[in-house]
Amino acid sequence: KKLGVALVGLGNYATRQLAPALQQTEHCQLVGIVTGTPSKAETWKKQYNIPEQNVYNYDNFDQIRNNPDIDIVYVVLPNSMHAEFSIRAAKAGKHVICEKPMALNVKECEQMIAACQTAKVQLGVGYRLYYDPYHLEIRRLGTQKVHGSVKTVESSLGFSMADPKVWRLNKALGGGGAIMDLGVYCIQGARRTVGELPNAVTAQGFVHDEKVFKDIYEMVMFQMEFPGGAVSNSTTTYSSYVDRLHVTSGYQWYGLQPSYNATGAQGETFEGKLNYQTPEFQQIKQMDAFAQDVLNQRAPEASGMEGMIDLKIIEAIVKAAQTGKRVQLDWKGWKL
Numbered sequence: 218k219k220l221g222v223a224l225v226g227l228g229n230y231a232t233r234q235l236a237p238a239l240q241q242t243e244h245c246q247l248v249g250i251v252t253g254t255p256s257k258a259e260t261w262k263k264q265y266n267i268p269e270q271n272v273y274n275y276d277n278f279d280q281i282r283n284n285p286d287i288d289i290v291y292v293v294l295p296n297s298m299h300a301e302f303s304i305r306a307a308k309a310g311k312h313v314i315c316e317k318p319m320a321l322n323v324k325e326c327e328q329m330i331a332a333c334q335t336a337k338v339q340l341g342v343g344y345r346l347y348y349d350p351y352h353l354e355i356r357r358l359g360t361q362k363v364h365g366s367v368k369t370v371e372s373s374l375g376f377s378m379a380d381p382k383v384w385r386l387n388k389a390l391g392g393g394g395a396i397m398d399l400g401v402y403c404i405q406g407a408r409r410t411v412g413e414l415p416n417a418v419t420a421q422g423f424v425h426d427e428k429v430f431k432d433i434y435e436m437v438m439f440q441m442e443f444p445g446g447a448v449s450n451s452t453t454t455y456s457s458y459v460d461r462l463h464v465t466s467g468y469q470w471y472g473l474q475p476s477y478n479a480t481g482a483q484g485e486t487f488e489g490k491l492n493y494q495t496p497e498f499q500q501i502k503q504m505d506a507f508a509q510d511v512l513n514q515r516a517p518e519a520s521g522m523e524g525m526i527d528l529k530i531i532e533a534i535v536k537a538a539q540t541g542k543r544v545q546l547d548w549k550g551w552k553l
């Protein structure tokens with residue numbers, strides 16, 4: 218039997234990527250939706266053959282506990298709503314995948330992890346690149362020191378986003394602009410290639426258009442120092458397109474460009490191009506991996522702890538940008 222998935226929030230990502238990907242998965246399938254917009258419910262019911270009893274809104278969502286068709290709830294809402302809906306899903310006894318960033322801060326992540334532990338359900342974060350062959354190869358080259366230990370990483374992501382009506386630019390809903398939205402990718406590109414957690418960060422925040430970026434940074438550049446000596450440098454921005462991961466070990470280099478975009482990575486090393494067959498949607502492997510983890514009762518690789526690590530680093534980056542000071546990170550007591 219394929220596990221049943223309900224998507225919560227039928228915006229761009231759910232519509233363009235997750236729902237089509239869930240038509241091609243082997244171990245799970247789209248069977249339910251949660252939406253505040255009745256007209257969307259009608260369209261989705263027809264398009265994906267979703268029965269009326271598997272359609273919920275944000276108010277009656279908790280009744281999902283009585284629905285045996287739905288095993289997994291996937292939260293694809295604005296960032297400020299991730300914690301609330303993940304916790305409600307766990308309390309309803311459903312396994313949870315939450316989109317990135319996992320929440321607004323470490324405290325919310327802790328509450329989500331605790332709720333899932335109490336309910337004995339799995340918690341995953343929608344980190345599709347944990348299952349992408351290009352990213353896995355860069356991680357292998359780095360962590361196995363195939364060309365020696367990593368010395369520098371450049372890891373950046375940005376695009377143009379200047380519409381103040383969009384939730385991503387609203388501090389309460391998005392949590393803080395580009396660093397919240399795109400920071401997780403840049404952080405992971407570096408930390409997962411080095412195979413370590415950073416012990417200090419420095420950061421610089423910039424605003425060019427003050428009419429649009431009133432209380433959030435338009436761009437944040439940041440550096441992470443790793444215990445083994447590697448240093449990474451990143452740009453997250455809402456003012457221009459950048460999407461790249463570049464790694465050096467002495468004279469050897471390797472990287473991806475584009476790197477993080479859902480349309481797929483391309484890669485090259487100092488020895489030549491990387492070439493992998495990839496499925497139409499990265500989310501197919503991501504969702505099948507999660508479904509298998511649920512079936513085998515094990516924590517997913519893209520776990521709640523992974524999501525919380527990234528929020529802890531983002532909190533330190535924002536503090537460093539605001540104070541202009543180097544911020545140290547202490548990982549004592551963190552179960553990795």
Ligand code: NAD
Nearest residue numbers: 226227228229230231293294295296316317318343384479
């Ligand atoms: P979106 O704006 O297109 O969709 C958001 C959905 O939430 C809409 O259906 C909207 O109606 C609903 N919603 C409910 N309450 C809302 C409120 N108060 N304000 C605004 N919208 C509200 O956004 P999206 O691009 O689909 O992003 C959704 C989530 O998915 C975000 O957390 C984002 O970071 C994540 N995302 C992840 C990836 C990825 O590659 N993993 C890509 C895109 C987005």
